[in-house]
Amino acid sequence: MRKIMNTRRQFLGQAGASVGIAAAVAASSVSRVAMAALPEPVLQSKPDTMPPLVPNTGRPYNPVVTLNGWTLPWRMNAGVKEFHLVAEPVVREMAPGFKAHLWGYNGQSPGPTIEVVEGDRVRIFVTNKLPEVTTVHWHGQRLPNGMDGVAGLTQPGIAPGKTYVYEFVARRPGTFMYHPHADEMVQMAMGMMGLWITHPKAKHPLIAEVDRDFCFLLNAYDVDPGAYTPKIMTMLDFNIWSWNSRVFPGIDSLNVRQGDKVRLRIGNLTMTNHPIHLHGHEFELTGTDGGPVPKSARWPEVTTDIGVGQMRQVEFIADEPGDWSMHCHKSHHTMNAMGHNVPTMIGVEHRDLAKKITQLVPDYMVMGDRGMHDMSEMEMPLPDNTVAMMTGQGPFGAIGMGGMFSVLKVRKDQKPGDYSDPGWYRHPAGTLAYEWNGALPEPARSEASGKSAAATPAMSKTNIEVQIRKPAGQAHH
């Protein structure tokens, strides 16, 4: 609310300056004049997943749901769909307890999803409230060259305080993105991006009607633990791996009804690829950046790799009830920020050593002498404004995940159109992994059961080498 007030005041200030002090005093009339020329910018103050925005003007369509995001409202002006994007600094809650100072659009990073229909004439006002020039490039669209938003090549950069207008017909249905093409390494590292969905204008032979249509962007940041602002000169070594600028456990679950046909639209604006993996179901790749995939070229998958600058659409029938993990399969992308220089300590009993170190270095933590899962259950001292590296509580304890991780919740009794969280799955009797309490047989060694084709030297049972590495810089005790 405060945010909206601020924005109105700033707009009034600008309008007032141009029409003179007398008019500025009559604030309400200035406001009406300003708003007649430009659609009022709509801001979002919350990082929640907003319900689908059902269109009340223009051609009808089945709206998408943006994970931890929202769709930008528009107004119709003589048959043209008008949107107003405001590029500005924002505070994004990336997970409960962890806020980042980013750049984005209309109060959030990523910016709002823009949804239009094939054939729509679209006019987008872009107001720059950043401290440097920006542009908006409409990634993947067919449009007149001068609307492509490349600073220096197709237009001058939009100076701070200025507003530019982009206008074109959404010619091809599909999943698109938008992002700056001015100082883009900095501006994308700061979170400037958004999704654009163009729905087909009629039944399309290659675009299925679905019950749930989710979309999100893959993005990445480099934020030191305890800091608020991403480092903007990072090229590859990011430490926050997010979906729509949220990290687990801050990413909402995808809640669907059993039997729903579900579409996921995922765009990648990080600097590396992300193999996105879904448990319990197979999906088909039904669309890419270039449009719908011909039916004969679709193949079943459980993981789809999404390259840098690419978009992927996958579809499946959610016919298996349960809580199904959905995550990037690069395991360090399902972790939150930490120091990278932690030596591998599995099998090394170093708790005594750590005790001695702790007397000298109070912050030193015992890490990973039994793997790292303990970390997700330990109460660790964290700097302020830091999300735990691996966290999230499930019905059976610590989930031990962070970053690019969420859960597809498939429920028989989830109502159509209901996106609320149904809670944890209750497993029917006899369908849950359980502990074996009986005796264990001696393992049959492969030596006893047969020889391998290639002659391999038998492993010595006594001569096992363990290389012990002490934490860097903590060597002398």
Ligand SMILES: [Cu+2]
């Ligand atoms: Cu990844």
